[in-house]
Amino acid sequence: MNDDQLLRYSRHILLPEIGVEGQEAILGARVLLIGAGGLGSPAAMYLAAAGVGTLVLADGDTVDLTNLQRQILHSADGVGRMKVESGRETLHRLNPLARVETLAVRLEGTALDEEVGAADVVLDCCDNFATRHAVNRACVKHRKPLVSGAAIRFDGQVSVFDLRHDDSPCYHCLFPEGESVEEVRCAVMGVFAPLVGIIGATQAAEALKLIAGCGRSLDGRLLLLDGLDMEWRSVSLGRDPGCAVCGGR
Numbered sequence: 001m002n003d004d005q006l007l008r009y010s011r012h013i014l015l016p017e018i019g020v021e022g023q024e025a026i027l028g029a030r031v032l033l034i035g036a037g038g039l040g041s042p043a044a045m046y047l048a049a050a051g052v053g054t055l056v057l058a059d060g061d062t063v064d065l066t067n068l069q070r071q072i073l074h075s076a077d078g079v080g081r082m083k084v085e086s087g088r089e090t091l092h093r094l095n096p097l098a099r100v101e102t103l104a105v106r107l108e109g110t111a112l113d114e115e116v117g118a119a120d121v122v123l124d125c126c127d128n129f130a131t132r133h134a135v136n137r138a139c140v141k142h143r144k145p146l147v148s149g150a151a152i153r154f155d156g157q158v159s160v161f162d163l164r165h166d167d168s169p170c171y172h173c174l175f176p177e178g179e180s181v182e183e184v185r186c187a188v189m190g191v192f193a194p195l196v197g198i199i200g201a202t203q204a205a206e207a208l209k210l211i212a213g214c215g216r217s218l219d220g221r222l223l224l225l226d227g228l229d230m231e232w233r234s235v236s237l238g239r240d241p242g243c244a245v246c247g248g249r
């Protein structure tokens with residue numbers, strides 16, 4: 001680290017759990033963010049500010065006026081532009097030292113596989129089950145830690161599936177694909193603005209802890225937030241030995 005970096009990241013370096021070594025790990029990390037919307041906005045901003053070396057932003061959508069109520073990566077002049085482009089500019093203003101790569105597509109297939117393989121940590125900040133399951137399958141295959149978040153109405157949830165460990169559950173163990181789960185999306189259901197901030201910032205915190213190797217992650221636990229009563233619940237998760245995705249691991 002040069003003098004500039006030592007100053008910029010000094011409040012991290014002062015934390016014994018992170019220190020110079022942890023900050024070096026953060027500076028060297030490559031984090032893949034699937035989605036630059038409500039959850040991806042705060043997650044990307046904290047990760048960039050904290051010094052993550054390379055952020056890969058993947059999102060195929062453009063900024064819509066209805067996004068601005070909660071997607072703080074984007075501002076009024078970004079309406080109509082690709083979210084990843086608008087996001088890259090915001091992140092560059094926050095921290096010009098952070099390298100931001102953009103993928104202006106809904107990441108899938110070979111491209112998803114390659115990006116997950118190249119990442120140190122993957123953040124699922126998307127809004128649909130098809131993508132969530134595709135990201136989970138790639139993370140299981142490449143044994144990459146997956147930080148998963150979701151938020152709708154006043155309800156949020158966040159967990160870590162640390163697929164580097166043999167006994168850790170995957171997303172599919174918890175929410176098997178094909179089960180008749182109702183797909184509820186912000187587009188039609190509404191979402192309380194700061195809820196995505198709380199969940200997205202928690203995802204950033206878990207990602208940084210995984211990278212710096214400090215604390216205990218949410219691996220094996222699902223945190224559920226009731227934003228109306230402002231109550232958190234923690235539920236223990238076990239691996240499903242018969243899971244169609246990670247069962248053969």
Ligand SMILES: [Zn+2]
Nearest residue numbers: 170173243246
């Ligand atoms: Zn599984």
